[in-house]
Amino acid sequence: MRVLLIEDDTVLGAAVRDQIVADGQSVDWVTRLDAAAEAMAVAAYDLVLLDLMLPDGRGIGFLKGLRQRGDVTAVIILTALDQISDRIEGLNAGADDYLVKPFDLSELSARIGSVARRYSGNPNPIITHGALEVDLASRSIFRDGKPVQLTAREWALFEAFLSRPGQLLSKAQLEDKLYAFGVEIDSNTIEVHISRLRKKLGADVVLTERGMGYRLGAP
Amino acid sequence: MRVLLIEDDTVLGAAVRDQIVADGQSVDWVTRLDAAAEAMAVAAYDLVLLDLMLPDGRGIGFLKGLRQRGDVTAVIILTALDQISDRIEGLNAGADDYLVKPFDLSELSARIGSVARRYSGNPNPIITHGALEVDLASRSIFRDGKPVQLTAREWALFEAFLSRPGQLLSKAQLEDKLYAFGVEIDSNTIEVHISRLRKKLGADVVLTERGMGYRLGAP
DNA sequence: TTCCACCTGACAGGTTCCTGAAGCGCGGGG
């Protein structure tokens, strides 16, 4: 895999470069946006690590430009802790992930691995469950090969079952998983979400055990 | 079982370590994330106890890094009461459980036991009783390898016998176990449930002792 | 044999659950 590192801090840049090399990837390291544009015109990269504060402009603009040209190369933003708004702006502009400086080098490796996997031929581990194919990392589900869209709550619910296959989960346990501490749900919300899950994923994804709870259905 | 404790508070850390040792497990105790990463690179742990506020960074990032690398080691988060948002973030990041400081050491033991069971090679302890395999934690029963569905009352009844194998239980005792205090049962309800249990699990799961009560059958 | 404790099929009442529909709050687009 080939990585383009855009970072003007020489100490950090060197550390990142070394880490990536240690992971067995190849890196090109530039310190300016114009050099980055030049590099990307010449070579195809699988991943761009983008610092947001650079001597010849802000990285956000660079990223937006990339995306507007239809470039889908994975981009991970490197940002300081106090630039929260930049971070959000970066994700909105089309970044795939971000890392807050100072960051752990092993964490960097992990992110790189994750993003790379998302983009390369060998994607994320996929759980097959009957007619369902579930990619937890990218949060996508296919039913009989057709994509299914789940909402946030539905995902949280389904994940709870997937993470403990075969285990009986009471409504109270599921509420704990779906809601922040202290939030009281005094109605049948869980039942409603179960119902929606079944409508989207099949009636038998979740089994009811009356008076006790729910359980992931047999594949 | 081998536990990695990541906690910079020396008083709390020592207490936790001693408790785990008292439970018969072995502990490695580090106070920094870099040391933790190093330890995990060298040794395989069954469980990580992770404080969120550490001198060299926040534990959340460490946890996310772990999960993104595909590491499924069980992680229990230790957090102060006022860091609610951190806790939620932690669970989202892939923590298995959390403990709010200050916590009871017996509570710690319980959680450790629960999480460890969930993750160790054979997840839940399975009780084999003749042709029956019973997984108390996930509330599932197999008879001759085939799953059997019990209702709530049937489970309560069966559990009463399993928790006191060999012991004679009078109908009055069983009623106390199945019903809230003050509920009066003025008929042969227990007999009926025993009958249903036998139909599902086999005639000899429960033995009748005329005039005395019932007892779990021989395996 | 007679009595008594227990077994078990049947059934009705009540609890639990399902699901369509409506209300609410939030964020995006006009």
Next chain:
DNA sequence: CCCCGCGCTTCAGGAACCTGTCAGGTGGAA
């Protein structure tokens, strides 16, 4: 700024199924 769409929650009617009760039957003990 308002409007709109979307997701989440709540509500309510109805369905599914648990479960307590009863009655008739079985079998052991005296």
